[in-house]
Amino acid sequence: MASVIKDTGERALLPPFTPEHEELRATIRRWVEAEVAPHVDEWDAAQEFPRALYRRAAELGFLGLKYPVALGGQGGDYVHDAVWAEEVAAAGGGGGVGAGLGAHTGIATPPVWKFGTPDQHERFLRPAIAGEKIGALGITEPGAGSDVASIRTSARKVPGGYVVNGTKTFITNGVRADFLVCAVKTAGDGGHHGISFLLLEREMPGYEVSRKLEKMGWLASDTGELAFTDVEVPDENLLGPENGGFYLIMANFQWERLLMALGAVGAMSKLLAVTLDYAREREAFGRPIGRFQALRHKFAEIGTKLEVSRALTYHALREFTGPEADRRDAIAREDWTHPSITAGLEDVTKAKLLTQRAAVEVADECLQIHGGYGYMREYGIERALRDLRLGPIGGGTDEVMREILGKQLGL
Numbered sequence: 001m002a003s004v005i006k007d008t009g010e011r012a013l014l015p016p017f018t019p020e021h022e023e024l025r026a027t028i029r030r031w032v033e034a035e036v037a038p039h040v041d042e043w044d045a046a047q048e049f050p051r052a053l054y055r056r057a058a059e060l061g062f063l064g065l066k067y068p069v070a071l072g073g074q075g076g077d078y079v080h081d082a083v084w085a086e087e088v089a090a091a092g093g094g095g096g097v098g099a100g101l102g103a104h105t106g107i108a109t110p111p112v113w114k115f116g117t118p119d120q121h122e123r124f125l126r127p128a129i130a131g132e133k134i135g136a137l138g139i140t141e142p143g144a145g146s147d148v149a150s151i152r153t154s155a156r157k158v159p160g161g162y163v164v165n166g167t168k169t170f171i172t173n174g175v176r177a178d179f180l181v182c183a184v185k186t187a188g189d190g191g192h193h194g195i196s197f198l199l200l201e202r203e204m205p206g207y208e209v210s211r212k213l214e215k216m217g218w219l220a221s222d223t224g225e226l227a228f229t230d231v232e233v234p235d236e237n238l239l240g241p242e243n244g245g246f247y248l249i250m251a252n253f254q255w256e257r258l259l260m261a262l263g264a265v266g267a268m269s270k271l272l273a274v275t276l277d278y279a280r281e282r283e284a285f286g287r288p289i290g291r292f293q294a295l296r297h298k299f300a301e302i303g304t305k306l307e308v309s310r311a312l313t314y315h316a317l318r319e320f321t322g323p324e325a326d327r328r329d330a331i332a333r334e335d336w337t338h339p340s341i342t343a344g345l346e347d348v349t350k351a352k353l354l355t356q357r358a359a360v361e362v363a364d365e366c367l368q369i370h371g372g373y374g375y376m377r378e379y380g381i382e383r384a385l386r387d388l389r390l391g392p393i394g395g396g397t398d399e400v401m402r403e404i405l406g407k408q409l410g411l
């Protein structure tokens, strides 16, 4: 008699995840399903999610997973944060909420932790982990996106600090951020080596949110344009070494790109599950649509894209997280050429490149399988397609990823 293998729905334990990480995954999933997913439509329509969500996520420990207990964090590691990034997407958190919370935990606070002084940890990181202050990262400008070295926001040195003038755009959390980890030019013609980071605070005179931008997707997240006019920033707000900001950008981009890859894996797995259910239930020509060969083949492709994306992303995560202790030592010594600084660079770049396009293609195919219902708001598929379209652009475009990889091949 043929044995029937029951699909229990349990996922295999894949390294670097341990049973403890999987418990965290289940906790995050329960929270997102109960307190986030039911409100995603409403928050997208309002073009923001409540500020209180930061406090709630902080209460549950999610904003400080990888940060030291002494600063109010959970004392975990990057892998805990990886679970958070993947699971918010997999449990239906929506791109906007994922982006708003993710910009805070994944790109604004890590440089403060890594490069900040004990005083900066107390003033910015501790309240950020507690959800009391919201952070944003400001690199992009109207005239400088991919070409980071050409930023023009200037920080003129004066006794006791800097005077900042310039504009930033496309800044996630830019409208409500309490502090901005901001890339500035501190040397007129230094190219990459003339960039520094300053911690700008929203109440500083001359710091203005000039516009809330309207977007195609990620609707629940705020995206701001910021203008600085003679903003006086004290020396104690210099983050990392003066003119050493490029290393901070390098370190930050890697983690941002990995988080985006993890988010895409989470989103693809959710799309596959929802669309499979639909294809089993929806009937046409007297049978479930999933039984048409044309659609079965689509599922075969979607499943393959998901598993290849997952495998490469988890591999990149292992490569990235392995040398973390060495990386922290190298940063403390300001040894920017240490191999740990760029560990995983190639794999992270490949994972970002592969997953962002794959997720857009998967969302598009899932929409197709849903037919007209996929085009309707209530199924959430059209939102996934709009949200995921940012992937091949944000955090470094697909073209820039290909340039990095091409150069690594010596071309």
Ligand SMILES: Cc1cc2nc3c(=O)[nH]c(=O)nc-3n(C[C@H](O)[C@H](O)[C@H](O)COP(=O)(O)OP(=O)(O)OC[C@H]3O[C@@H](n4cnc5c(N)ncnc54)[C@H](O)[C@@H]3O)c2cc1C
Residues within 6 Å of the ligand: 103, 136, 137, 138, 139, 140, 144, 145, 146, 147, 169, 170, 171, 172, 173, 215, 218, 223, 390, 393, 394, 395, 396, 397, 398, 399, 400, 403
């Ligand atoms: C919703 C959203 C949120 C964002 N959040 C943030 C944030 O929080 N903080 C922040 O600092 N930035 C943020 N960004 C900015 C994002 O990182 C940039 O949009 C991205 O880096 C691309 O820059 P750009 O838009 O200026 O495009 P450009 O650099 O002007 O590129 C335009 C086109 O030219 C191509 N191109 C550029 N250079 C090359 C090259 N060398 N070879 C081949 N092709 C090339 C690009 O791939 C692209 O197709 C966000 C953007 C969006 C849309």
